[in-house]
Amino acid sequence: MTFIDRPLVGENKISDATVRRLSLYYRSLKYAYDRGMRTISSQELADMNNLTAAQVRKDLSFFGAFGRRGLGYYVADLQRNIARIIGINKTWNVALVGAGNIGRALLDYDQFRQQGFLIKVLFDNDPTKIGKTFQGLEVKDFGNVAEEIKQNKIKIAIIAVPAQFAQSVVDRLIGCKVRAVLNFAPITLQVPENIWVRNENMAIEIEALSFALTNRRDPTRTI
Amino acid sequence: MTFIDRPLVGENKISDATVRRLSLYYRSLKYAYDRGMRTISSQELADMNNLTAAQVRKDLSFFGAFGRRGLGYYVADLQRNIARIIGINKTWNVALVGAGNIGRALLDYDQFRQQGFLIKVLFDNDPTKIGKTFQGLEVKDFGNVAEEIKQNKIKIAIIAVPAQFAQSVVDRLIGCKVRAVLNFAPITLQVPENIWVRNENMAIEIEALSFALTNRRDPTRTI
CATH class of the missing domain: 3.40.50.720 (NAD(P)-binding Rossmann-like Domain)
Structure with a gap:
């Protein structure tokens, strides 16, 4: 990623960080769907990606996806929508x-x-x-x-x-x-x-490992 | 990154996402310092990484770095502290x-x-x-x-x-x-x-490109 040499993005509503998170949500949704989940809450998506539920809702709201209270999002619908947004609904x-x-x-x-x-x-x-x-x-x-x-x-x-x-x-x-x-x-x-x-x-990825070895006494399985 | 197969991280105060952002802040600070900046605001760090200033302040507060109103953070200090936190202050x-x-x-x-x-x-x-x-x-x-x-x-x-x-x-x-x-x-x-x-x-990185080609009519130089 370039983060240091890029000009500020003012006019684009969806930031790079949001796009990256959409890619993560897409994978989370695929993972959830493959395990039989048909609906998913913003909190569940947040937990799978170490984010807050508010961040997830904000990201998804950019393209008009709004979960329903007590139900959340339909997994397949949301996955399809994100694929379309990211442009991976085609080759x-x-x-x-x-x-x-x-x-x-x-x-x-x-x-x-x-x-x-x-x-x-x-x-x-x-x-x-x-x-x-x-x-x-x-x-x-x-x-x-x-x-x-x-x-x-x-x-x-x-x-x-x-x-x-x-x-x-x-x-x-x-x-x-x-x-x-x-x-x-x-x-x-x-x-x-x-x-x-x-x-x-x-x-960037290997720095997560030095961080883990430096700071954490009780690692989880993967990071 | 693994985001889909990891167990939830409950006990660790600093999330993976925060650690990744620390790596980005480190690079932003290096970039800023090399260009002569000696102090930097949370808003400036946020803008360089497409985040909110609140997110930056929250991430940095995890390890006790608090900017001062009207002054922000000392670039060199913050860079050194982040290096220590990430574990890249040594080889x-x-x-x-x-x-x-x-x-x-x-x-x-x-x-x-x-x-x-x-x-x-x-x-x-x-x-x-x-x-x-x-x-x-x-x-x-x-x-x-x-x-x-x-x-x-x-x-x-x-x-x-x-x-x-x-x-x-x-x-x-x-x-x-x-x-x-x-x-x-x-x-x-x-x-x-x-x-x-x-x-x-x-x-994940190439998906940012398909997103850009799919959605944005006025790209900035780099993303």
Whole structure:
């Protein structure tokens, strides 16, 4: 996540934090539904995500979902609505740039596919990689990015290249009408106003562990 | 993150969500300090992270940090305090299990090191990998995990092995007194009560992009 380098979001009613929580609620609802729950209260959703019930109600009210007192929300309805809001009620064709370690690791990452993000084209600029096949995808020459992006109707790209190449890669992608980028390179990308960038930060997760070891004497099973 | 499979956290005053926000505040404070800010208000910290000022004040009050009206918080003090709370005011020796794509990608991931998480030992069970060197680290035989963990005083491990091996790996690590695990395998690990597990979920980040493309007509630069 970028949290430090982004401009303030004033005009958008739904904040990034809310969107992230919607993704969590979606998973909680799936979990609840799979276990036979058909209704769920804001308090239950809050407890599953370590939030307050008021926060949950506020988040859901942004798109007009209001639970009923004593009943709560219908699980299936709410899940479907959140999927629609997040945009995962359909599939997205995704381009992955970088067939190095992290890129190839992402090809194996089932959760993208499960949530409807289909990696359709894999690029690299390394002649020793171009033409090779990983997970059934042939590595394409990034030099041909324009036609591949167009042909696969791609709006979302994942950048998994070394830091020093990331900016030129994103510039090129934007030139091909890619509109959103998930960036694994540890630099802040400079992009025009109409492009979305999300930076993956794995260090945040490991800090939860150092916190736990530093402070908690009675851990729960998972955090 | 695991949010769906964890038991409710009742006894711990500071929730996972709060800890995650502390990590964000830490980065915001670093960003602010680097730009010359010496004091910061809860509203400013809130704006940088798309939260309410009340939420920021509540999170910080857990460990006794109270801003002063009209002045706010001292940036350096607050940053130092949060580092101490999260446990990143010192370094942690970390073991990485799995020298595959994701494992090797994590060796290149500077942010772990920057936050004080030092990958000291790299394991695999593949004879073709054992003895090879990646990023200056020799791949050790996971069969010798006990002595390496002990010698390097390791409490935190990263699991980057295929799903079907992850449970046996974590069982073995726990037997070696590892107490916290960052899990990249897409399964829910079963661990005793006194062990911490955090699951890395990269799909959450990409959902913010589909949300943005689905809903927002005037994106800001980054999210």
